[in-house]
Amino acid sequence: MGGAVGLKGTDGRKTLRNAVRKGAKPVSLERGLRFLEEVQRRSQGIEFLTAPGNMGASIADQLKLEHESVGRIGKTTTSDDSIRTARLMRRKRVDLIVFCGGDGTARDVLEGVGGEAPALGVPAGVKIYSSVFAINPAAAAESTVAFLEGQIPTRLGEVVDVDEIAFRKNRLSVKLFGYLTTPDSGPLMQASKSATGMSEDSELDAIAEYFIEKIDPGTTYILGPGSTVERIAKRLGVNKSLLGVDVVKGNGTTLRLDVDEAALMDLIGKNSLKSSTKIIISPIGGQGFLFGRGNQQISSQVIRRVGVENITVVGSRSKIEALHPRRLLTDSGNDEIDRQLRGYLRVITGYREEMVVKVE
Numbered sequence: 001m002g003g004a005v006g007l008k009g010t011d012g013r014k015t016l017r018n019a020v021r022k023g024a025k026p027v028s029l030e031r032g033l034r035f036l037e038e039v040q041r042r043s044q045g046i047e048f049l050t051a052p053g054n055m056g057a058s059i060a061d062q063l064k065l066e067h068e069s070v071g072r073i074g075k076t077t078t079s080d081d082s083i084r085t086a087r088l089m090r091r092k093r094v095d096l097i098v099f100c101g102g103d104g105t106a107r108d109v110l111e112g113v114g115g116e117a118p119a120l121g122v123p124a125g126v127k128i129y130s131s132v133f134a135i136n137p138a139a140a141a142e143s144t145v146a147f148l149e150g151q152i153p154t155r156l157g158e159v160v161d162v163d164e165i166a167f168r169k170n171r172l173s174v175k176l177f178g179y180l181t182t183p184d185s186g187p188l189m190q191a192s193k194s195a196t197g198m199s200e201d202s203e204l205d206a207i208a209e210y211f212i213e214k215i216d217p218g219t220t221y222i223l224g225p226g227s228t229v230e231r232i233a234k235r236l237g238v239n240k241s242l243l244g245v246d247v248v249k250g251n252g253t254t255l256r257l258d259v260d261e262a263a264l265m266d267l268i269g270k271n272s273l274k275s276s277t278k279i280i281i282s283p284i285g286g287q288g289f290l291f292g293r294g295n296q297q298i299s300s301q302v303i304r305r306v307g308v309e310n311i312t313v314v315g316s317r318s319k320i321e322a323l324h325p326r327r328l329l330t331d332s333g334n335d336e337i338d339r340q341l342r343g344y345l346r347v348i349t350g351y352r353e354e355m356v357v358k359v360e
């Protein structure tokens with residue numbers, strides 16, 4: 001829940017309290033609700049076991065979904081509750097454990113079940129780099145129903161996590177913690193994040209050079225995370241935060257570094273014309289996500305205010321060609337915005353080079 005307020009995750013009680021103090025809202029309940037609504041629409045023959053309260057039962061009650069609530073949780077839930085619940089579900093011999101959250105929750109489930117029960121993640125965190133997550137709640141529902149009806153097999157999905165302390169210090173340190181058995185629903189599931197290779201270095205320089213040639217000194221640019229956009233910022237003379245979202249002018253003036261959603265909305269509001277603000281983003285390597293993974297500060301509200309026509313996507317040719325299937329994804333949390341983004345768009349891949357890539 002820390003993404004929109006720029007905290008890059010909420011692992012640990014102190015960070016969670018800080019997120020709440022900054023006005024962060026939990027998104028797991030909303031995403032879980034969308035998942036269950038879609039499951040209900042697709043199938044009526046599934047038996048549900050849920051964790052109590054806001055860990056599952058409250059959503060099922062809201063939808064008047066018949067279910068059995070099992071186990072106990074604390075008033076303020078922690079990773080211990082997730083681990084304990086996963087173990088209980090394993091002992092109950094459920095066919096599939098579905099959880100809402102990010103990589104931290106995936107680690108909890110891994111600790112609770114190991115490889116003894118299939119598990120599927122509904123993406124609802126900040127760090128969502130593991131390959132046990134569906135691309136969005138609707139895809140998670142489709143995968144769940146297909147798996148429970150025996151239509152698809154399982155595979156081993158990587159559970160990885162980012163060191164949040166290093167993440168907040170502008171260092172990306174990803175560690176593999178193990179593997180969960182997960183439904184193999186192909187394009188409905190995301191891949192693990194891949195790092196930028198040394199061979200991409202010259203491509204990033206070419207992208208930056210081309211972008212700087214086209215830049216408008218009077219325009220405000222919202223710069224998303226990642227090494228591709230960082231290279232553009234460096235050519236502009238801006239000391240960008242590698243993993244944060246920053247706001248600069250086209251003339252090289254830094255307006256704000258490492259901003260949250262509220263600051264973005266405030267800065268956009270000060271621009272008299274919508275067209276005077278543009279968003280520059282690069283898809284996540286190995287996954288292809290444009291929004292909803294690691295850049296939740298650029299929320300659907302921010303995108304709506306700026307306009308989808310004012311989004312520029314940059315990424316090396318090798319990054320795009322390494323995507324399997326070759327597509328870009330959006331999971332902004334707002335269906336209308338995602339629909340506007342879907343289709344085909346141009347990605348700047350080098351000096352005066354662009355590729356047309358499908359967005360799903």
